[in-house]
Amino acid sequence: MIFPENFVWGAATASYQIEGAVKEDGRGQSIWDTFSHTAGKVAGGDTGDVACDHYHRYHDDVRLMRELELGAYRFSISWPRVQPDGSGPVNPRGLAFYDRLVDELLAAGITPYVTLYHWDLPQALEDAGGWAERDTAYRFAEYAEAVHAALGDRVRDWATLNEPWVAAYLGYGSGVHAPGRRDPAAALRAAHHLLLGHGLAARRLRDAGAESLMLVVNSAPVLTPAQVNDPSAVPGAADAAAAHRVDALLTRQFLDPAVHGTYPEEVLEAAERNGGAAHILDGDLELINAPIDLIGVNYYNPCVVEAGPGEPADAAWPGSEDVRFRAADAPTTAMGWPIVPDGLSRLLLRLSEDYRLPLMVTENGAAFDDVVEDGHVHDDDRVSYLEGHLREACRAVEAGADLRGYLVWSLLDNFEWAEGYRRRFGIVHVDYATQARVPKDSALWYRDVIRRNGL
Numbered sequence: 001m002i003f004p005e006n007f008v009w010g011a012a013t014a015s016y017q018i019e020g021a022v023k024e025d026g027r028g029q030s031i032w033d034t035f036s037h038t039a040g041k042v043a044g045g046d047t048g049d050v051a052c053d054h055y056h057r058y059h060d061d062v063r064l065m066r067e068l069e070l071g072a073y074r075f076s077i078s079w080p081r082v083q084p085d086g087s088g089p090v091n092p093r094g095l096a097f098y099d100r101l102v103d104e105l106l107a108a109g110i111t112p113y114v115t116l117y118h119w120d121l122p123q124a125l126e127d128a129g130g131w132a133e134r135d136t137a138y139r140f141a142e143y144a145e146a147v148h149a150a151l152g153d154r155v156r157d158w159a160t161l162n163e164p165w166v167a168a169y170l171g172y173g174s175g176v177h178a179p180g181r182r183d184p185a186a187a188l189r190a191a192h193h194l195l196l197g198h199g200l201a202a203r204r205l206r207d208a209g210a211e212s213l214m215l216v217v218n219s220a221p222v223l224t225p226a227q228v229n230d231p232s233a234v235p236g237a238a239d240a241a242a243a244h245r246v247d248a249l250l251t252r253q254f255l256d257p258a259v260h261g262t263y264p265e266e267v268l269e270a271a272e273r274n275g276g277a278a279h280i281l282d283g284d285l286e287l288i289n290a291p292i293d294l295i296g297v298n299y300y301n302p303c304v305v306e307a308g309p310g311e312p313a314d315a316a317w318p319g320s321e322d323v324r325f326r327a328a329d330a331p332t333t334a335m336g337w338p339i340v341p342d343g344l345s346r347l348l349l350r351l352s353e354d355y356r357l358p359l360m361v362t363e364n365g366a367a368f369d370d371v372v373e374d375g376h377v378h379d380d381d382r383v384s385y386l387e388g389h390l391r392e393a394c395r396a397v398e399a400g401a402d403l404r405g406y407l408v409w410s411l412l413d414n415f416e417w418a419e420g421y422r423r424r425f426g427i428v429h430v431d432y433a434t435q436a437r438v439p440k441d442s443a444l445w446y447r448d449v450i451r452r453n454g455l
């Protein structure tokens with residue numbers, strides 16, 4: 001199974017999950033600092049204070065990437081390093097870190113993919129209402145422009161937001177992520193303002209000469225239980241309707257406005273049931289519908305639902321009344337997430353058909369309970385997860401999807417949000433006591449995949 005010529009191979013990380021150095025060089029506080037330092041929010045009381053200490057070890061980490069022969073590295077910028085309070089003049093010492101990182105990557109022959117927002121909102125902006133307030137979208141566009149002004153001479157590939165569904169619904173709906181609010185109306189407003197921020201930032205970046213722009217979404221096929229193991233299974237009408245509605249909330253809510261300039265009806269109805277749609281102003285959809293070059297797709301597992309008459313909406317899914325969320329009948333990772341590799345091919349083909357844009361898998365990977373033995377990590381389970389998903393990515397390409405690249409999540413074991421350090425997604429093991437990095441078997445396997453440009 002060989003991928004197209006010039007297929008991009010790489011790995012991804014995010015600022016708060018790896019950098020540490022939270023008080024250095026004038027960095028301000030983010031909502032994840034506040035959240036992780038609030039008792040009971042993160043497993044084990046873990047915080048990102050030190051994380052992988054990547055802020056100090058980036059030089060060695062880039063060397064490691066080169067040894068693994070990565071062609072691309074997707075990382076995110078910490079907004080509070082650049083603007084400690086989320087607005088106003090930039091902090092040159094914070095930006096200088098990314099300047100050094102980009103130079104190291106380019107010197108190593110690795111293409112930088114910059115994500116502007118991977119969830120670490122400056123706390124000062126949250127204190128003013130966060131993403132539930134419209135003003136945050138304008139602040140984001142200014143910040144995006146400032147980062148582009150500093151790095152745009154060397155970085156050509158830009159992503160505005162990472163997974164606005166997670167930022168809005170886990171942050172403001174279920175409260176499992178920072179800022180930990182539980183308010184369905186705020187979650188819906190946050191989703192809209194994130195999209196508005198995306199559109200405003202994409203326009204500013206384009207005007208400033210950015211070559212390639214993408215929006216990164218977490219997406220998945222929404223399946224009924226029978227469809228998980230049998231793609232040709234035909235669900236009953238009520239189950240199909242439940243799946244269709246959840247698909248509107250997960251995928252169409254974000255990609256329809258960004259790519260087509262429209263909202264699915266289900267989202268407007270959900271807003272009507274949760275505080276109204278007055279936050280969606282005339283002209284917003286035109287602003288959100290800024291041209292993008294690529295859709296970034298983060299895929300981990302399908303979403304499985306069936307009709308559940310009388311069920312209240314799930315806190316993470318405002319608008320999901322009368323739906324029952326189900327566990328898939330499939331083996332799981334250490335996160336408890338089902339392993340369904342062909343969900344990826346189904347997803348890529350569907351997105352290609354509905355949105356007609358080039359795609360990139362910007363995250364895919366798995367947490368397992370790795371053990372270090374004599375300096376090695378024999379993570380056969382991760383190798384087989386990645387192999388299964390790459391096979392499906394290749395099948396999607398053969399069936400016509402315009403897939404440009406694949407980035408594994410993640411380069412390093414890191415701070416897995418509400419799960420803390422106990423969940424390890426890296427292809428490189430991190431011993432947090434010593435900060436020693438050990439490439440797992442999956443990293444060496446992945447290097448061979450990159451060399452062969454396929455399986």
Ligand code: PNW
Binds near residue numbers: 017162163218409
């Ligand atoms: C993504 N969910 O997060 C993120 O982009 C990464 O930062 C993260 O480490 C990775 O996936 C693994 O979790 C998600 O509960 C977190 O649906 C939670 C969910 C989805 C994605």
